[in-house]
Amino acid sequence: MAAAATRLAIIVAALTAPLAARADDVLNKHRDLRRRSGDAAESEVAAPFGTRVASKLAYYTDDDGLTVVTPIVSVEQKIFDTSSITLEYDADVLSAATVDVRTSATDKFNETRHGIALSGGHKLRSIETDLxxxxxxxxxxxxxxxxxxxxxxxxxLQKNVTVGAGYSYVYNSVGRSHTSLDAFEDHLxxxxxxxxFTQLLSKRTYLQLSGSIIVARGYQASVYRYVPIFLEGTVDPAQLSEASLLSGAVRPLERLAERLPRDRLRGAAVARLNHAFDFGMTVAGDYRFYADDWAITSHTLSVNIYQKLPAGVQLRLRNRFYIQTEADFYQVAYTVPDAETRPTLFTMDRELSAFWYDMVGVKLSLELPVPSFLERVVLDLKGDLQYTKYKDFAYLLDRTAIIVGGGLTVEL
Amino acid sequence: MAKPHHQALYSAHLKRLLPLLILILGSSPLAGCVNVRPWERAILADPCMAVVPDPEEAKLEQHLFAYREGSAGGYGDTGGGCGCN
Known part of the structure; x- marks a missing residue:
């Protein structure tokens, strides 16, 4: 009976999802794992009006001319140990002279994005459910x-199994910089x-299986990306490069604003396994399979190793490997038989080509000594190195990126 | 000329997801096989055993991955919300 009920709950969770999404994001903020972990953990988070303030700053730079500074500040307030509310601000301060910009013969641009988010959670203790x-x-x-x-x-099942589901809706309004909305406006x-579905496997191990279905409808191209269209016989894809395009060694018939399908159905499934060893080491690994109806499939393998060190220091080493196929309409060079014909779909987006990357990183977290009115203060510093290799993107063969960051988390 | 673009909702590539979805839905027989009692869960409650140990870092990274990958989803993300394409 119990197994049947669980199966039914999972099917209902997967198929209906009448409530909303980013469930992992929202519910993780409420330390669902600690709650799921039973009485011992619940006593650890029993402070009725706890506050958590976290601030992070990340700096991204790569050899393709992109620099991004990303700050984030989050304030979470717990209320009566059953509810919480979180207010968050983040921004991207971006400076770009990427291959898109260079091949369009336009100037480097700077841009800032501001984001604000409000989230809340509530635990219904009578039915062991977090909303x-x-x-x-x-x-x-x-x-x-x-x-x-x-x-x-x-x-x-005595808190050995957790099932969750969520739904989210994103409305995007797309414009063009320095252009009125009357001239260009679209939506996505x-x-x-x-x-x-999360299952405890032992007192040191748990398994989580999760999945997403995403439906996107609307404008999904970049208004700033112009794709060179060539007459057949005038270009050899093997000779195509940023230099040959800019020098005029290859001459496109014209450059057209990128055109992508307006509909996209995307699906992803993740299997995650976390295990804690008895010498202060935790290994968290996950694998994601992704596919969509633009014919892109990808595989992502991620491993994080946490090691507790003396003096409140924790070390994290990690590796993330990602590989994907190209979209079915992607071509190195788009050619037409005559000056009147144009392709239906065309892109110069390297993220729609076939490529792989590997990212390695190290992070140090230090729990600082605190006065009695503070619960916990953690300082963290991290650095990541990402190398990307494009299989058939003529204008950029590879890219190396460095991401460094740090943060301070205060609990009181 | 562009290769043929098949935009049927259930393309062959998407169907590859089916075995994994079946795995998720079919894994419920695991439920009940293991019973970890409340007093045995101290290690599972350690912050680094959380699904997302650092939510703010995870949000920043999902944002990075969203514009550095052709993929989205699986980690609670939606693949939208900014013009960083």
């Missing part, structure tokens, strides 16, 4: 976005459904 919801708004000079979402997770609607 969560969030709303966020993001704005930059040519793009606005509103996201609403919500979800639930519920504990079953995104619906996402997530479901997850």
């Amino acid at each position: 969560g919801g969030s709303v966020s708004y993001s704005r930059e000079n040519d793009y606005q976005s509103v996201t609403v979402g919500g979800g639930f997770s519920t504990e079953l 609607d995104i619906h996402a459904v997530n479901a997850s």
Whole structure:
């Protein structure tokens, strides 16, 4: 009976998802794992009006001319140990002279995006269920976005199993910088459904299986990306490069604004396994399979190793490997038989080509000594190195990126 | 000329997801096989055993991955919300 009930709950969670999404985001903020972990953990988070303030700053730079500074500040307030509310601000301060910009012969540009999010959660103790919801708004000079979402997770079988589901909706308004909305305005609607199933396997191990279905409808191209269209016989894809395009060694018939399908159905499934060893080491690994109806499939393998060190120091080493196929309409060079014909779909987006990357990183977290009115203060510093290799993107063969960051988390 | 673009909702590539979805839905037989009692869960409650140990870092990274990958989803993300394409 119990197994049947669990199966039914999972199917309902996966198929209906009437509540909202980003369930993992929202519910993780409420330390669902600690709650799921039973009485011992609950006593650890029993402070009725706890506050958590976290601030992070990340700096991204790569050899393709992109620099991004990303700050984030989050304040979470717990209320009566059953509810919480979180207010969050983040921004991207971006400076770009990437291959898109260079091959369009336009100037380097700077741009700032501001985002604000409000989320809340409530635990229904009588049925061991967490409810969560969030709303966020993001704005930059040519793009606005509103996201609403919500979800639930519920504990079953003496808290050995947790199932969750969520739904979110994103409304995006797309414009063009320094252009009135009358001249160009479009929209993108995104619906996402997530479901997850978590099973404790031992007092040191748990398994989580999760999945997402995302439906996107609307404008999904970049208004700034112009694709060279060549007459057949005038270009050898093997000779095509940023230098040959800019020098005029290859001459396109014309350059057209990127055109992508307006509909996209995307699906992803993740299997995650976390295990704690008895010498202070935790290994967290996950694998994601992704596919969509633009014919892109990808595999992502991620491993994080945490090691507790003396004096309140924790070390994290990690590796993330990602590989994907190209979209079915992607071509190195788009050619037409005559001056009147144009392709239906065309892109110069390297993220729609076939490529792989590997990212390695190290992070140090230090728990600082605190006065009695503070619960916990953690300082963290991290650095990541990412190398990307493009299989058939003529204008960029590879890219190396460095991401460094740090943060301070205060609990009181 | 562009290769043929098949935009049927259930394309062959998407169907590859089916085995994994079946795995998720079918894994419920695991439920009930293991019973970890409340007093045995101290290690599971350690912050680094959380699904997302650092939510703010995770949000920043999902944002990075969203514009550095052709993929989205699986980690609670939606693949939208900014013009960083």
